[in-house]
Amino acid sequence: MKEKELRRSLAVLPIGTVMKLANLTARQIRYYEEQGLSHPERNAGNRRMFSLNDVDRLLEIKDYLADGINIAGIKEIYAQQQQKAEQQAADLARPLTDNDVRQILHDEFLNIGGFKSKHGPEFPTH
Amino acid sequence: MKEKELRRSLAVLPIGTVMKLANLTARQIRYYEEQGLSHPERNAGNRRMFSLNDVDRLLEIKDYLADGINIAGIKEIYAQQQQKAEQQAADLARPLTDNDVRQILHDEFLNIGGFKSKHGPEFPTH
DNA sequence: CATACATGTAAGAAAATATCACATCATTTA
DNA sequence: TAAATGATGTGATATTTTCTTACATGTATG
Numbered sequence: 001m002k003e004k005e006l007r008r009s010l011a012v013l014p015i016g017t018v019m020k021l022a023n024l025t026a027r028q029i030r031y032y033e034e035q036g037l038s039h040p041e042r043n044a045g046n047r048r049m050f051s052l053n054d055v056d057r058l059l060e061i062k063d064y065l066a067d068g069i070n071i072a073g074i075k076e077i078y079a080q081q082q083q084k085a086e087q088q089a090a091d092l093a094r095p096l097t098d099n100d101v102r103q104i105l106h107d108e109f110l111n112i113g114g115f116k117s118k119h120g121p122e123f124p125t126h
Numbered sequence: 127m128k129e130k131e132l133r134r135s136l137a138v139l140p141i142g143t144v145m146k147l148a149n150l151t152a153r154q155i156r157y158y159e160e161q162g163l164s165h166p167e168r169n170a171g172n173r174r175m176f177s178l179n180d181v182d183r184l185l186e187i188k189d190y191l192a193d194g195i196n197i198a199g200i201k202e203i204y205a206q207q208q209q210k211a212e213q214q215a216a217d218l219a220r221p222l223t224d225n226d227v228r229q230i231l232h233d234e235f236l237n238i239g240g241f242k243s244k245h246g247p248e249f250p251t252h
Numbered sequence: 253c254a255t256a257c258a259t260g261t262a263a264g265a266a267a268a269t270a271t272c273a274c275a276t277c278a279t280t281t282a
Numbered sequence: 283t284a285a286a287t288g289a290t291g292t293g294a295t296a297t298t299t300t301c302t303t304a305c306a307t308g309t310a311t312g
Contacts, residue, residue: 012143014299016169016268021138026269027290043142045298047269070288140268142299152300153259171267173300196257 011041011049018050022058032061035071037078137167137175144176148184158187161197163204 015026022029032038033048038057040048050058064074141152148155158164159174164183166174176184190200 012139012147014140014143014268015270017138017140017175025290027292030270031289043298045269047298049143065289072288140299141301151259153261156301157258169267171300173267191258198257 008052011051011054013050013052013055015040015048015050018055018058021055022062024058024062029058032058032071035075037061037071037074134178137177137180139176139178139181141166141174141176144181144184147181148188150184150188155184158184158197161201163187163197163200 013021015029018024018029019026029038029048033040038054038061040050040054043049061074064077065071069077139147141155144150144155145152155164155174159166164180164187166176166180169175187200190203191197195203
């Protein structure tokens with residue numbers, strides 16, 4: 001569902017629409033951005049343009065505030081989420097390169113030996 | 127998927143966004159509306175507000191025009207689609223009301239007879 | 253050639269949004 | 283308790299976006 005993700009991250013909504021969707025004032029929306037919690041894009045005329053993901057983020061902020069968490073707390077929450085995401089990206093990227101390395105080594109052995117490995121289902125053995 | 131349908135029909139996009147999404151000029155978008163092919167909503171300030179369905183419709187119009195069909199032709203296509211939709215709605219609605227009628231009659235027979243049918247044929251014949 | 257169709261363009265008004273500054277009200281802190 | 287802070291309201295003013303209306307243009311068609 002790459003398509004859906006792309007759609008959700010398209011910055012297509014002006015602040016007036018977002019105000020209605022999230023039930024927030026323009027002041028609140030701009031303040032959360034000023035505090036580094038939200039990062040809407042800007043169009044050529046400097047107007048903020050929001051994606052559906054941006055709206056979700058604003059609703060999340062609103063919930064946190066309603067739960068008594070202040071902006072500093074929310075900022076910390078997002079910082080930790082960011083860290084976790086980075087770690088996961090690293091975890092995901094490392095095995096791939098390891099596999100690449102093995103593949104390369106494997107190929108080199110094949111070339112050197114002039115014959116194919118007999119184990120593993122990957123190639124016919126005869 | 128009622129949720130998705132609701133989302134797609136929410137009028138949240140200003141004309142500037144739609145111009146970019148559909149790659150049409152404001153003139154074109156307004157003209158298609160003037161010709162009765164598109165029906166965007168208006169906000170309190172009389173600004174056109176489009177849904178994703180509206181954008182799809184505009185892309186469709188664009189395709190038809192690119193295929194050499196003129197506006198009158200497109201109008202006719204949509205008129206026929208409208209007719210078909212109405213017919214289907216009627217087809218869908220009629221059995222329901224028929225069932226309602228049977229149910230009502232059945233209930234009335236019960237009331238009159240003062241006893242319940244033991245099922246099979248819906249009402250006792252004597 | 254005259255017409256109609258689809259679109260471009262310009263003018264002026266109204267609406268939406270931007271930034272900035274100051275106000276307010278509740279909560280914390282000194 | 284006074285002072286500071288945090289989240290939001292409000293007002294002023296500038297800029298951008300969109301609206302309607304009118305006229306222009308190019309292309310195809312009778």
